[in-house]
Amino acid sequence: MIIHQSIKDLFKHLPLKDGLNISFHHHYRNGDVVLNAVLNELYTQDLKALNLYPSGIFPVHTSIVEGLKQHRINNITTNYMNGPVSAYLKAHGLPGELIMQTHGGRARAIEEKETVIDIAFIAVSAASKAGDGSGLLGQRPCGALGYAVADAQHARKVVLLTDTLVETIENPEIKGADVDHICLLETAGNTSQIASGTLSVTRDPVGLKIAREAMRVIKASGYFKQDVSFQSGAGSVSLAITQMFVDQLKQDHLTASFFTGGITGVHAQALKDGLVRKLYDVQCFDEAAIESLKNNPNHEPMSASLYASPSNEQRKIKALDIVILGASEIDLDFNVNVTSDSYHTIIGGSGGHQDTAEDAKLSIIVAPLIKARTPLIKHTLTSRTTPGKHIACLITERGIAVNDAHDPTLKTTLEAQGIQTLDIQSLMDKAHALTLVPAPFKRPKHRLGYIEGRRKDVLDTLYWGERDD
Amino acid sequence: MARSYLFIPGNVPRMLQNMDVFDADAVIIDFEDAVSLTDKDEARHLTQLFLRDHLPPSLDIYVRINSDAQLMKDDLIALETLDIQGIVLPKCDQDTLKEYEASQANFRVIGIIETPQGMIEVEKTAMHPCIDGLILGAEDLKKEMGFTRSSQTLYYPRQRLLYAAKAANIKAIDTPFTHLDESGLSEDACEAAALGYESKCAIHPNQVPTINQLFLPSEADLMAALKIVKKHEQTNSMRFSLDGKMIDKPVIDAAKQLIEKSKRYGVKGVL
Structure with missing residues (x-):
C-alpha cells in the first residue's frame, strides 16, 4: 500500500491521461472536499476530456463548473445534482452527455462493466495502513459508504483520501484488497455539512396534512402490520411521515422488520426504542445516524448494489413493503419527475426513486398539489424520472389518487377503510380551479443528455438552453 | 356545532388558498390584529376576490373585522356581497355592537369578549338579536386585567361567558392557546371542555387536529x-x-x- 502526503504526490503514481473516467461518492454531501481537491489538481496538470462519475453533485462542487468553463470535462454520469453545476449545464450544456442514473442502476452498471472507472477517488474518515476504509472512525465521520463500494471493487485504480490513518479497521466497508493508494489530506470532509438542507420534520401545515393523509393510507393499505418494512427519504414531509409511522408502531405494539435507504436520527431512535429490528443503511443523513451506525449492531451499512441493484437478487428493497417518495411533477399516468424544473434546470435526480418505486409493494408519492401557484399534475412532464406503472398512489393536501394500472385492488381496499379517493384527472381539475391551466412550455432545443432507467433503459431526454416559449 | 375556529390572516394568499385543507370546521379570516394598518386594503381586496370565486362549499367562513369605526365601515363594505356565515366583532360590548348596528350591515355576529367592559356586559351581549356566539379573548383580557394566564385565572371569565352563551342558546367558543406546544394546547382545551365548551379557536393550522380530536364526542x-x-x-x-x-x-x-x-x-x- 502506497501512502501519499498530498494529491500532487499521489498523481505522480497514477496513470493520468486525457479522457480519464473518474468517480467520487457523495456521502459528505455538501461537506465534500475531495472532488474539488482532485479536480483542481487534475486541471493544474492540464488534463482534458475528463468523464466524471460522482454518485451525487452538490452546491459545494464548484470545481466542476471551473472544469466545464475550461473545456476539461466531456461527460458527467451521476444520480443526483443541484447547485451551480446544474445552473451552468442549463445555460451552456456539455460537450458530451449528462446521464442521470439511479442509485441501483449506477451500482449495476459498474458491476456489469458498462461503466468502467479508471480511478475511484474515495473519501473516507479513516483508513488503515492496509488500505481498509471506514466512514465511521476518525474526527470527521460521514457514516455508511454504500455508494462507494462498487467503485472500490471494480475501478482500475482505487484511492482512499483521508485525514486519519489508523492501524486496523474492523469490518471495513472498503476492503484494503481493493485499494491501491492512500492519500492524506488536511480534512476528509465536513461532517457538519452532511445534514445541510431539509433534514428536519416539517412544521408546515400543508406538509403535515399530507403526512397525516399518507399515514392514514399506510394504515388502511393492509401493509401496516407486524414485520412491515419501510423506506422514506430525508425531506421534511417524508420525515414527518417516518415519525408518524414510528409513533403508530408504538401505539399498535408492532415491530417493523427493517428500514432501508438513507438513514436519519428519526430512524436511529426507532431502532433504539425497539420499534424496528434492523436498519439497512446506504447513506447516513445526519450525525445521529452516524452515531447509531457506529454503536448499534442492528444498524448495518449496505452497498448501493445490496440496496437497489436490479441485478442483485439479494437487494434489500426487493422485500420492501412501503416507500414514501416525492415529486416535482406527475402526469395523468402517474409518471413522476424529480429531475428537472419547468425551466429544464436539473434540481435533483432519481437517487433511489425509481429503484424503490419499482421494487416496493406500496409506492406512495407525497407532494403538495399546488406549490408556489404551480399545479403538481401536468399533462406533459418536463422530464420523466420514474415510470407511472410503479406508482401506487399520489397523496396531496387536497385528495388522494390511486393508480389502478399499478394495483387494481388498492382503491377498494382504501375505500373499505373509509378513505375517499379521486381519479387523478379530478385532482388536476381541483388544482386548475385555483391556478387556472398553465400555458404549455416548449422545451429548449439543445440535447443535454438523458435519464437512464435502472436497467439501462432510456426514460427521457434532458435539454439545455432557454425554453422556446 | 363547529369544534375548531381557525384564524387566518386575510392578506396572505397561501393561507386563503389553503383555508379548506387544514381540516378546521370554521375559519375566521382576520382583518384585525393579524393585518397591519397599511395592509388592511390588501386583505379586504384579496379576501373579496378569493371568496367571490372560490368559496369552499363545506366550511363555515367568518371574517374578523376591525372595531375602529372607520375601519369597520370599510371592512363591511368589502364583505357586503359575500356569502359568509357572519362576522367576528372584536372588543365586543354594548358600544361596539351599537357601532356595528349603525353600519346597517346584516351579518350574524360572533363577539369576542376581551375587555373588562365586555365581560361585565356579556349577559346583555349574548341576548343581542344579531349575536350568534361569543369567543373568549383571553390574551387581550389578560393585558387589560393584569393577570397571568392560567387555568385558575381563566376559570371565572370562561365560566361567566359560558353561562351567558348557554342562557342565550348561542355558541360559546374558547380562547386561543397562543403557544404552539401540543401538550399545552391539549391541557388548555381539556380544561375548557371540562367546563362545558364545545369548541375552541386555533391560531395556527397545526392546532386544528388536536382541537378537533378533543372536542369530538368519545x-x-x-x-x-x-x-x-x-x-x-x-x-x-x-x-x-x-x-x-x-x-x-x-x-x-x-x-x-x-x-x-x-x-x-x-x-x-x-x-
Whole structure:
C-alpha cells in the first residue's frame, strides 16, 4: 500500500491521461472536499476530456463548473445534482452527455462493466495502513459508504483520501484488497455539512396534512402490520411521515422488520426504542445516524448494489413493503419527475426513486398539489424520472389518487377503510380551479443528455438552453 | 356545532388558498390584529376576490373585522356581497355592537369578549338579536386585567361567558392557546371542555387536529347517547330509567345533539 502526503504526490503514481473516467461518492454531501481537491489538481496538470462519475453533485462542487468553463470535462454520469453545476449545464450544456442514473442502476452498471472507472477517488474518515476504509472512525465521520463500494471493487485504480490513518479497521466497508493508494489530506470532509438542507420534520401545515393523509393510507393499505418494512427519504414531509409511522408502531405494539435507504436520527431512535429490528443503511443523513451506525449492531451499512441493484437478487428493497417518495411533477399516468424544473434546470435526480418505486409493494408519492401557484399534475412532464406503472398512489393536501394500472385492488381496499379517493384527472381539475391551466412550455432545443432507467433503459431526454416559449 | 375556529390572516394568499385543507370546521379570516394598518386594503381586496370565486362549499367562513369605526365601515363594505356565515366583532360590548348596528350591515355576529367592559356586559351581549356566539379573548383580557394566564385565572371569565352563551342558546367558543406546544394546547382545551365548551379557536393550522380530536364526542359517550335515543323512540316516553339513571327531556335532547355532532364528524359507531 502506497501512502501519499498530498494529491500532487499521489498523481505522480497514477496513470493520468486525457479522457480519464473518474468517480467520487457523495456521502459528505455538501461537506465534500475531495472532488474539488482532485479536480483542481487534475486541471493544474492540464488534463482534458475528463468523464466524471460522482454518485451525487452538490452546491459545494464548484470545481466542476471551473472544469466545464475550461473545456476539461466531456461527460458527467451521476444520480443526483443541484447547485451551480446544474445552473451552468442549463445555460451552456456539455460537450458530451449528462446521464442521470439511479442509485441501483449506477451500482449495476459498474458491476456489469458498462461503466468502467479508471480511478475511484474515495473519501473516507479513516483508513488503515492496509488500505481498509471506514466512514465511521476518525474526527470527521460521514457514516455508511454504500455508494462507494462498487467503485472500490471494480475501478482500475482505487484511492482512499483521508485525514486519519489508523492501524486496523474492523469490518471495513472498503476492503484494503481493493485499494491501491492512500492519500492524506488536511480534512476528509465536513461532517457538519452532511445534514445541510431539509433534514428536519416539517412544521408546515400543508406538509403535515399530507403526512397525516399518507399515514392514514399506510394504515388502511393492509401493509401496516407486524414485520412491515419501510423506506422514506430525508425531506421534511417524508420525515414527518417516518415519525408518524414510528409513533403508530408504538401505539399498535408492532415491530417493523427493517428500514432501508438513507438513514436519519428519526430512524436511529426507532431502532433504539425497539420499534424496528434492523436498519439497512446506504447513506447516513445526519450525525445521529452516524452515531447509531457506529454503536448499534442492528444498524448495518449496505452497498448501493445490496440496496437497489436490479441485478442483485439479494437487494434489500426487493422485500420492501412501503416507500414514501416525492415529486416535482406527475402526469395523468402517474409518471413522476424529480429531475428537472419547468425551466429544464436539473434540481435533483432519481437517487433511489425509481429503484424503490419499482421494487416496493406500496409506492406512495407525497407532494403538495399546488406549490408556489404551480399545479403538481401536468399533462406533459418536463422530464420523466420514474415510470407511472410503479406508482401506487399520489397523496396531496387536497385528495388522494390511486393508480389502478399499478394495483387494481388498492382503491377498494382504501375505500373499505373509509378513505375517499379521486381519479387523478379530478385532482388536476381541483388544482386548475385555483391556478387556472398553465400555458404549455416548449422545451429548449439543445440535447443535454438523458435519464437512464435502472436497467439501462432510456426514460427521457434532458435539454439545455432557454425554453422556446 | 363547529369544534375548531381557525384564524387566518386575510392578506396572505397561501393561507386563503389553503383555508379548506387544514381540516378546521370554521375559519375566521382576520382583518384585525393579524393585518397591519397599511395592509388592511390588501386583505379586504384579496379576501373579496378569493371568496367571490372560490368559496369552499363545506366550511363555515367568518371574517374578523376591525372595531375602529372607520375601519369597520370599510371592512363591511368589502364583505357586503359575500356569502359568509357572519362576522367576528372584536372588543365586543354594548358600544361596539351599537357601532356595528349603525353600519346597517346584516351579518350574524360572533363577539369576542376581551375587555373588562365586555365581560361585565356579556349577559346583555349574548341576548343581542344579531349575536350568534361569543369567543373568549383571553390574551387581550389578560393585558387589560393584569393577570397571568392560567387555568385558575381563566376559570371565572370562561365560566361567566359560558353561562351567558348557554342562557342565550348561542355558541360559546374558547380562547386561543397562543403557544404552539401540543401538550399545552391539549391541557388548555381539556380544561375548557371540562367546563362545558364545545369548541375552541386555533391560531395556527397545526392546532386544528388536536382541537378537533378533543372536542369530538368519545365513542363511549356516543354509545350511551344512542342507547338513550333508542329507548326514547321505543317507549315514546320523555321520562324513563336506563342503567340505573333517570332520563328526561334535557338528557334526551343532549343525546340527540351529541349523535348529530358525531354524525357530522364521523365518530365510529354512528350508522
